[in-house]
């Protein structure tokens with residue numbers, strides 16, 4: 431069966447990450463694991479926030495009627511760093527499961543990674559983690575300023591890992607693989623004109639300050 435461009439790019443990214451992590455020394459993998467620890471703590475806090483404040487509205491609106499807008503779209507954007515961290519944290523059979531799903535065709539009107547029990551990723555992509563539909567946002571955060579501020583704080587913290595106006599983890603993880611000779615359309619921090627502009631602005635700003 432011919433697979434879509436999206437599936438192929440995802441499949442190849444997972445394979446290259448798996449292959450490269452497989453040949454790195456234990457020390458090198460350990461360094462990546464240590465480097466991603468603060469991000470994983472952050473993800474734990476976001477997941478906890480979502481669980482405490484959104485599970486009720488999400489269950490009522492989506493999970494019981496199975497009409498979630500969260501996973502009801504094809505071709506969800508994933509960063510290469512999302513793939514790196516997910517493969518690093520996944521069991522071998524979980525990675526096999528993702529590859530198998532990607533080689534089976536499209537998910538129709540749903541995300542290809544949506545399984546019977548939810549997302550097949552161990553650590554789902556950051557775009558998915560930070561998504562709240564308008565209705566959920568309005569219902570939960572609408573009248574609660576303190577809660578809204580907490581969510582905004584989490585959004586700002588997300589940028590410390592993903593917004594390249596300073597050196598960020600997501601860019602760094604891509605760089606490790608680029609240095610090793612890999613290339614993927616998912617390497618947005620080295621390919622997206624928008625992100626490259628932000629990086630260039632930051633580098634110019636830094637060099638002016640140090641001149």
Ligand code: SF4
Pocket residue numbers: 484487488491492493497498499500561562563564565566
């Ligand atoms: S955030 Fe919105 S679309 Fe997503 S599961 Fe919750 S209620 Fe549904």
Ligand code: SF4
Pocket residue numbers: 500501502506541542543544545548549550551554555558
């Ligand atoms: S990757 Fe997972 S969380 Fe994100 S849309 Fe797909 S199934 Fe949902």
